[in-house]
Amino acid sequence: MKRRGxxxxxxxxxxxxxxxxxxxxxxxxxxxxxxDARPLSGGGFAFDGLAYRGSxxxxxxxxxxxxxxxxxxxxxxxxxxxxxxxxxxxxxVQAICARTYVLRRVDPRRPYDIVPSDMAQVYEGVRxxxxxxxxxxxxxxxxxxxxxxxxxxxxxxxxCGGHTESASDAWGGAPIGYLSGVVCPYCTAxxxxxxxxxxxxxxxxxxxxxQQETIGETYGVSIPSFDQSGxxxxxxxxxxxxxxxxxxxxxxxxxxxxxxxxxxxxxTKCSLDASQDAWTANVHLEGRGNGHGxxxxxxxxxxxxxxxxxxxxxxxFYFPGTSIDRWTSVSSRPTTxxxxxx
Ligand SMILES: [Zn+2]
Numbered sequence: 001m002k003r004r005g006x007x008x009x010x011x012x013x014x015x016x017x018x019x020x021x022x023x024x025x026x027x028x029x030x031x032x033x034x035x036d037a038r039p040l041s042g043g044g045f046a047f048d049g050l051a052y053r054g055s056x057x058x059x060x061x062x063x064x065x066x067x068x069x070x071x072x073x074x075x076x077x078x079x080x081x082x083x084x085x086x087x088x089x090x091x092x093v094q095a096i097c098a099r100t101y102v103l104r105r106v107d108p109r110r111p112y113d114i115v116p117s118d119m120a121q122v123y124e125g126v127r128x129x130x131x132x133x134x135x136x137x138x139x140x141x142x143x144x145x146x147x148x149x150x151x152x153x154x155x156x157x158x159x160c161g162g163h164t165e166s167a168s169d170a171w172g173g174a175p176i177g178y179l180s181g182v183v184c185p186y187c188t189a190x191x192x193x194x195x196x197x198x199x200x201x202x203x204x205x206x207x208x209x210x211q212q213e214t215i216g217e218t219y220g221v222s223i224p225s226f227d228q229s230g231x232x233x234x235x236x237x238x239x240x241x242x243x244x245x246x247x248x249x250x251x252x253x254x255x256x257x258x259x260x261x262x263x264x265x266x267x268t269k270c271s272l273d274a275s276q277d278a279w280t281a282n283v284h285l286e287g288r289g290n291g292h293g294x295x296x297x298x299x300x301x302x303x304x305x306x307x308x309x310x311x312x313x314x315x316x317f318y319f320p321g322t323s324i325d326r327w328t329s330v331s332s333r334p335t336t337x338x339x340x341x342x
Pocket of ligand 1: 159160161162163164184185186187297299300
């Protein structure tokens with residue numbers, strides 16, 4: 001039960017309307033996987049060597065689901081998604097984004113709401129918690145990003161390399177105004193702001209599922225088209241005048257190679273080492289940033305916070321037109337009724 005009229009964020013008082021005398025804390029169901037779970041004497045439970053807050057339920061297929069309050073879930077998520085040594089404003093922005101992200105995914109019709117991996121949000125129970133992470137969650141308790149009456153579609157990644165990505169360019173679909181990409185001057189301190197890789201041509205061809213003969217036939221690589229943020233739309237293997245070039249979607253190539261080999265699609269240089277036989281040649285890539293680049297640039301939030309960016313200033317910069325508000329229900333449509341998840 002909470003009663004709150006004002007939320008202090010980064011020293012600024014943000015007016016938040018009271019939505020009712022009684023507010024129940026939202027509960028999440030996090031799928032942990034199969035294995036043994038046992039209650040701990042001090043509260044919570046243990047699963048697969050880790051301690052978790054809340055309680056657990058076993059699904060019919062044997063999987064363990066952690067039933068936990070939204071805020072306690074975030075205690076573990078925020079320090080795993082962003083270093084707890086970073087400025088408190090950046091951590092608070094991360095907390096608001098993480099809260100918004102998961103609330104959009106709560107669906108009482110499913111046996112669980114979210115998985116604890118980097119496919120969604122990393123969650124490792126109590127072990128991941130830290131005092132700065134808990135402080136960021138507490139300072140922003142119950143707040144989310146809203147756009148046009150709905151929870152904003154929130155995305156975040158490590159470093160945008162100088163320009164965040166449009167959601168529609170990255171994933172298709174209709175353009176989303178507050179996810180259309182902005183020039184970001186704040187993330188240059190990231191160790192992945194500049195990167196270079198030499199990837200065996202054979203590895204790229206294997207990742208793309210092409211026939212091995214393609215290696216010997218390839219004598220050039222290039223990026224034929226870029227989107228408005230400068231990210232590679234496509235990746236082309238030039239196979240000479242008698243063969244049609246092979247074109248792969250940039251996003252597919254990044255997914256297939258993995259983020260360690262191809263940190264981002266903001267590629268500034270792409271060449272095939274012509275001095276070597278194609279079977280042993282490397283593709284040289286240079287680029288900027290780490291991650292898909294859509295929405296919040298986490299290194300950018302850090303950089304902005306270090307130059308006195310407020311929490312609201314940072315969210316407005318990366319999600320222009322959104323506002324910080326309180327959650328009202330797990331539905332993306334706002335209501336003034338009390339929260340009833342199940
Ligand atoms: Zn950035």
